[in-house]
Amino acid sequence: MAGGGRDAGRSVTSKVLAILEVFEKSRGPLSLTEICGQSGLPMSTVHRLMGELTDWGLLSRGANGRYQLGIRLWELAQNTGRQLREAARPHVQDLFSLTGETAQLAVREGHEVLYIERIYGTKRVPRASRVGGRLPMHATAVGKVLLAFGEDWVRTAYLNRELERPTAFTHANAGLLAAELDRAREQGYATTVDEMRLGACSIAVPVLHTGRVGAGLGLVLPSAQAPGMTRHLAALRGVSAKIERATAHIPLETLLGVHLSGHD
Amino acid sequence: MAGGGRDAGRSVTSKVLAILEVFEKSRGPLSLTEICGQSGLPMSTVHRLMGELTDWGLLSRGANGRYQLGIRLWELAQNTGRQLREAARPHVQDLFSLTGETAQLAVREGHEVLYIERIYGTKRVPRASRVGGRLPMHATAVGKVLLAFGEDWVRTAYLNRELERPTAFTHANAGLLAAELDRAREQGYATTVDEMRLGACSIAVPVLHTGRVGAGLGLVLPSAQAPGMTRHLAALRGVSAKIERATAHIPLETLLGVHLSGHD
DNA sequence: GATTGACTTCCGCTCAGTGGAAGAAAGGTA
DNA sequence: TACCTTTCTTCCACTGAGCGGAAGTCAATC
Numbered sequence: 001m002a003g004g005g006r007d008a009g010r011s012v013t014s015k016v017l018a019i020l021e022v023f024e025k026s027r028g029p030l031s032l033t034e035i036c037g038q039s040g041l042p043m044s045t046v047h048r049l050m051g052e053l054t055d056w057g058l059l060s061r062g063a064n065g066r067y068q069l070g071i072r073l074w075e076l077a078q079n080t081g082r083q084l085r086e087a088a089r090p091h092v093q094d095l096f097s098l099t100g101e102t103a104q105l106a107v108r109e110g111h112e113v114l115y116i117e118r119i120y121g122t123k124r125v126p127r128a129s130r131v132g133g134r135l136p137m138h139a140t141a142v143g144k145v146l147l148a149f150g151e152d153w154v155r156t157a158y159l160n161r162e163l164e165r166p167t168a169f170t171h172a173n174a175g176l177l178a179a180e181l182d183r184a185r186e187q188g189y190a191t192t193v194d195e196m197r198l199g200a201c202s203i204a205v206p207v208l209h210t211g212r213v214g215a216g217l218g219l220v221l222p223s224a225q226a227p228g229m230t231r232h233l234a235a236l237r238g239v240s241a242k243i244e245r246a247t248a249h250i251p252l253e254t255l256l257g258v259h260l261s262g263h264d
Numbered sequence: 265m266a267g268g269g270r271d272a273g274r275s276v277t278s279k280v281l282a283i284l285e286v287f288e289k290s291r292g293p294l295s296l297t298e299i300c301g302q303s304g305l306p307m308s309t310v311h312r313l314m315g316e317l318t319d320w321g322l323l324s325r326g327a328n329g330r331y332q333l334g335i336r337l338w339e340l341a342q343n344t345g346r347q348l349r350e351a352a353r354p355h356v357q358d359l360f361s362l363t364g365e366t367a368q369l370a371v372r373e374g375h376e377v378l379y380i381e382r383i384y385g386t387k388r389v390p391r392a393s394r395v396g397g398r399l400p401m402h403a404t405a406v407g408k409v410l411l412a413f414g415e416d417w418v419r420t421a422y423l424n425r426e427l428e429r430p431t432a433f434t435h436a437n438a439g440l441l442a443a444e445l446d447r448a449r450e451q452g453y454a455t456t457v458d459e460m461r462l463g464a465c466s467i468a469v470p471v472l473h474t475g476r477v478g479a480g481l482g483l484v485l486p487s488a489q490a491p492g493m494t495r496h497l498a499a500l501r502g503v504s505a506k507i508e509r510a511t512a513h514i515p516l517e518t519l520l521g522v523h524l525s526g527h528d
Numbered sequence: 529g530a531t532t533g534a535c536t537t538c539c540g541c542t543c544a545g546t547g548g549a550a551g552a553a554a555g556g557t558a
Numbered sequence: 559t560a561c562c563t564t565t566c567t568t569c570c571a572c573t574g575a576g577c578g579g580a581a582g583t584c585a586a587t588c
Contacts, residue, residue, distance in 0.1 A: 010575090011276075011316060011575070011576080012275075012276040012277065012544090012545070012575080012576080013276060013280060013313065013316045013317070014316065016277060016280065017316075017320045017322070020340060023340070023343060024339070024340050024343070031565075031566090032565075032566065032567095033564085033565060033566085042546080042547050042548080043547085043565090043566080043567095044546080044547050044548080044549095044567085044568085044569095045545080045546065045547065047566075047567070047568090048545080048546090049277065052275060052277045052278065052281075053277070056281045058281070062515075062517040063517060065554095065565085065566075068344070069340070069341065069343050069344040070344065071344055071345060071373060071378070073337075073340070073341045073344055074341040074342075074344035074345060074396070075288075075378070075396050075398075076284060076287070076288050076333070076337070076341070077333065077337045077338040077340070077341030077342075077396075078338075078341075078394075078395060078396025078397075079287065079288070079333055079396075080332070080333040080334065080335055080337055080338035081335060081338060082394075082396075086394065089384065090384050090386075093383065093384065109335060114335070114339065119357065120353065120354050120357065122354075130342075130346075130350065131342060132338070132339050132341075132342025132343070132346075133342075134339075251326075253326040253327060274544090275544070275545080276544080276545080276575090276576070295534075295535090296534075296535065296536095297533085297534060297535085306577085306578050306579085307534090307535080307536095307578085308536085308537085308538095308577080308578050308579080308580095309576080309577065309578065311535075311536065311537090312576080312577090329534085329535075
């Protein structure tokens with residue numbers, strides 16, 4: 001019966017968010033039916049909401065009737081963490097110029113590394129991530145740095161979880177990993193070799209802010225160059241220091257739209 | 265009376281969007297009161313909505329209680345026009361490497377240029393825009409290219425508007441501008457000198473896709489170098505061709521979350 | 529310890545949102 | 559052309575989610 005069998009207890013907002021979530025997971029444009037299927041919402045409801053969202057520009061609709069995220073959403077989102085990205089970008093570029101290797105900046109988001117900036121080297125290195133993408137922390141150099149220099153409770157919580165093994169070389173043993181993180185902390189940098197993607201190795205240093213790790217700055221290179229990786233340390237540290245100086249005046253919480261305190 | 269004096273006719277979604285719109289316009293984090301003031305919504309309503317949005321991560325809340333756009337929004341938005349950005353980015357980087365000047369890629373959004381990618385040169389050039397930012401079309405080289413090679417109705421509609429004059433050198437006369445656009449079309453490139461920002465000049469070429477302009481590719485340099493700007497044309501054209509090839513397999517509408525047909 | 533301002537919670541009323549169903553397009557298939 | 563299938567769009571009577579005024583809490587400031 002009309003209005004009676006409604007999905008009780010569900011707020012409108014939650015439905016809108018459910019729709020956005022569908023787009024978060026999928027690649028290309030989606031048809032109305034696909035959105036309904038994946039969100040579990042009735043078609044007429046989705047149809048109405050899509051209309052409102054499209055009018056505003058959060059979503060856009062192609063000639064074939066399929067929906068995709070709209071450019072207005074992208075524009076809006078450029079304001080998120082803009083200060084960090086704008087301050088850091090030229091320096092990440094410098095790091096690339098200095099080394100000629102793929103350079104990247106990442107932060108912790110929950111139990112994963114979130115890549116917020118990257119300059120691609122011309123060399124062929126297997127790509128594991130992209131800007132806006134996430135990876136497990138223990139399989140990447142930036143991730144290890146974020147764990148090693150981060151707060152203890154984060155590290156403890158992380159090591160108590162089941163650790164993924166994207167490759168056969170991933171260090172997934174909690175005890176050994178803990179020792180590796182201690183070493184990283186002493187040395188001031190972390191590395192990986194074939195741990196996330198075969199053929200790629202990486203090295204990273206922390207970017208500190210008021211004594212805490214704000215981000216990780218790293219390089220990705222072909223595994224063949226793993227032995228000589230540390231020759232890039234000077235560049236990494238120099239650039240990291242510059243980013244630290246460039247962001248020192250900005251409150252850490254403002255840098256990214258992230259809660260830094262609390263146990264997620 | 266409770267529930268009686270409600271803001272009739274206003275959908276929940278529109279309120280959520282009104283809140284997001286507030287963030288679109290403002291710089292830093294906002295307090296609840298500020299959001300209420302700018303959106304015109306009652307405090308208890310905003311408070312409840314903020315709770316839901318924050319839980320999901322569209323917004324985040326700092327220690328001081330102020331709200332800002334959350335990183336999840338940014339992550340979500342990375343999916344917008346990703347194919348174009350990912351395909352184009354390395355090439356924009358190449359353009360920077362080849363020229364050493366600030367390189368940028370922009371598309372048309374309504375009556376403005378929207379910058380979607382940029383690599384900063386080391387030279388000091390007055391900055392007028394940022395990634396995710398907009399500028400009037402007739403005051404920028406990429407904008408002129410988008411007008412010159414775009415559909416006729418866009419151009420006609422644009423020239424019938426009042427044309428802003430960000431500097432004293434802006435070409436704001438519709439007739440002269442039309443002639444300039446014709447010339448740009450013949451020559452295959454457009455330029456500006458001090459037209460958007462004193463001290464900066466720019467040159468741009470179109471990036472075509474199935475015979476239409478998909479985007480504009482340009483360089484910004486100090487005005488002192490304006491006379492010799494055209495020496496970068498070969499690099500611009502070469503890189504543009506590469507981007508065209510790299511995006512040829514993607515339907516134009518999918519490239520960006522934008523409606524390309526219809527009169528905005 | 530009183531005043532002010534900013535935020536949070538409460539709660540009964542009511543209309544915006546709901547979703548099933550019927551209708552309209554679009555896309556096959558023969 | 560007619561017929562079926564799938565996908566999208568519109569309609570509408572019902573009702574509980576959202577509403578917002580008011581009262582309560584908290585933290586500065588005087």
